[in-house]
Amino acid sequence: MAEAHQAVAFQFTVTPDGIDLHLCHEALRQIYLSGLHSWKKRFIRFKESILEVPLALWLFCKYITEEGQRIAGGVLVGTGLWIAVTFVMRNALKFLLSWHGWMFTRHGSVSLKTKIWLILVKLFSGPKPMLYSFQSSLPRLPVPSVKDTVRRYLESARPLMDDDQYKRMEALAKDFEKNLGPRLQWYLKLKSWWASNYVSDWWEEYIYLRGRGPIMVNSNYYAMDFLYVNPTTRQAARAGNSIHAMMMYRRKLDRAQIKPLFLLENRVPLCSAQWERMFNTSRVPGVFTGKSRGSSNTKLFTRPATKVPLLVFWVPLSCFWLTFPSVSQLMALNTIPMCSSQYERMFNTSRIPGVETDVLQHVNESKHIAVFHNGRFFKVWMFYDGRLLMPREIEQQMERILNDTSEPQPGEELLAALTAGDRVPWAKARSQFFSQGKNKQSLDAVEKAAFFVTLDGSEQRYEEDNPVQWFDKSLNLIVFKNGTMGLNAEHSWADAPIVGHLWEHVLSSDPVRLGYNEDGHCKGNPHPNMPGPQRLQWQIPEECQTVINSSLKVATTLADDVDIHIFPFKEFGKGLIKKCKTSPDGFIQIALQLAHFRDKGKFCLTYEASMTRLFREGRTETVRSCTVQTCNFVRAMMSENASTEEKLKLLKVAAEKHQDLYRLAMTGNGIDRHLFCLYLVSKYLGEDSAFLKEVLSEPWRLSTSQTPLQQVELFDLKRHPEYVTSGGGFGPVADDGYGVSYIILGEDLINFHISSKHSSPETDSHRFGGNIKQAMLDILDLFELDNKSKK
The missing domain is CATH 1.20.58 (Methane Monooxygenase Hydroxylase; Chain G, domain 1)
Known part of the structure; x- marks a missing residue:
């Protein structure tokens, strides 16, 4: 994950004026x-x-x-x-x-x-909550005690250190807990009382916006198309339906008509603030300029809130109990909400580069999108005669762009490479070459667009790191020549489940609700008098083209080094895992530990993304999945002397420990966000902590995340198993590590996305994929389900 990558390379200095x-x-x-x-x-x-x-x-x-x-x-x-x-x-x-x-x-x-x-x-x-109905009712994220955080950290570090290393780290931790820790904790407590969330604003700024390296691969993440079907082979038609679906989603978002998010396992609401800047937003140097109205839990998915008559307060509690006789019925009514703040910046948002830090630029309204094709940029209005364009009309505009035979202007074809390279050259070039005249007008059209669309000339299934994407936009829709498509998202404004919610809406709307004619065109008729797309004009001097080419080299080197392996695991899914009375996520996480040990012969610090959206403006927390209990199980699996009964016992203990860590992370008692904020305060105070410095420099060589299928009611996978999504993923976190994303689909399918770097002699994504598959099968064999079914 991007946050794991940035946390490893975290650097921070304070140079205030008038220091006391x-x-x-x-x-x-x-x-x-x-x-x-x-x-x-x-x-x-x-x-x-x-x-x-x-x-x-x-x-x-x-x-x-x-x-x-x-x-x-x-x-x-x-x-x-x-x-x-x-x-x-x-x-x-x-x-x-x-x-x-x-x-x-x-x-x-x-x-x-x-x-x-x-x-x-x-x-x-x-009775009928809206998207932001629960925002003021969500509690603040609590600040764990220093003692508890230190204890949990040492517990997580134990399996990764020998006795001498552990004793040294234990001494540093105890010294921190006794001396500097309480002083830093006082400032965090003060912030938690004053601000809505003591983590999120610092997390966004220092983990994302202050990162000076490329956001391509290192930060942005992707989502992919259907696994088995392609609704149409017409590129313009696929773009027409998908763009229309995204604009309809934005309309619902603007009107707060999207149902609030609930925790499905226990039905609790989540904060929605991050949704608001998904579209029409860019990241710009300077201060935050957007007007605000206010990953991620990998175990969540969203369902519409059930309409329940509001019971007046004088109704006796016993009557209410008769109305809801069981907890399962209560939970089926969506009881427990999650924060919705991340939806605020879904559209109309861009990340604007700065020399020291980027900023997120969000505009309240944007009536156009930016489209790139064959080296040219276009501005396409989404409204005509006061209404949103229909899918066939959007297809008509896309056809005009595809049929445009004009040549790119000097420097235009590779211009987007500036957003794929290092941030400082892009910030300086933006200030020097795009601050006035045609360049400023054209850049504004891109950065203030609802989102960015690339009409790719290839017929590839998906190209994760295409240098012609505009990586600074909150959302980038890529439609290929054969009609397949994908999505690339900038990470700073929100976490993956927010984008996943939109993407599920697009995929479910495309072939089912909107559909296509027999000839593959969008339904409806073209507009006879609608003005065509506007070609953006650029005047890019040779000096700027030199910077573009330099950024392109950086991006190309980075992209070429990424080793991606995506495979569907069809042998079994969550249906069979549940028969083992084990959490599907815990089962997969333990399998990843077994696979990694077989792959590298050692354990490593493991990052699993959890969510803290049970709290106001909550984002993510880390579950340190490599535990003492999991390591004990893996060693037993690698031993010829351990019996099946012993392995099963150790597996159960490891799975229960994983679930406990997940619950702690979700309820604000994680380790890493607290330590991150303590480190920030120490830097503001000018205090050096050997303990905090070492903790934040530890590499996450295995970074994992589950992509949640949130709106299960939109996909009837029993009747239409072909409409399963491929899921999505992210680049590797460490140069010698793996990134693993997985999505559990229906009862019988799990898709894995594995990333690493070709330049590392220790990693191989295809080899690791094979180890994951074998680990899943070996763990399942322990339960001997075939023998039990026969009995």
């Missing part, structure tokens, strides 16, 4: 700025949702009769009462959602306390 004793002035200043940003977002949301109605009524009362004023006064009183009730309900729900004891109960045994809690959460959630 111990640099505490700068630390407090950063905490103040974080809180100020959070409160601005809250005020904007509050103003938009509440203040405008009473203000309009007050203005109305000035110009109406006395009787009308009495009526309006009654409305104002009712509005005030509604605001008061809303305030009470939101705070009551916030109090309820702060309890996470439900997550640690065993499957099949739910306590009376948990049942009552589920009832109250459903009661205070209201």
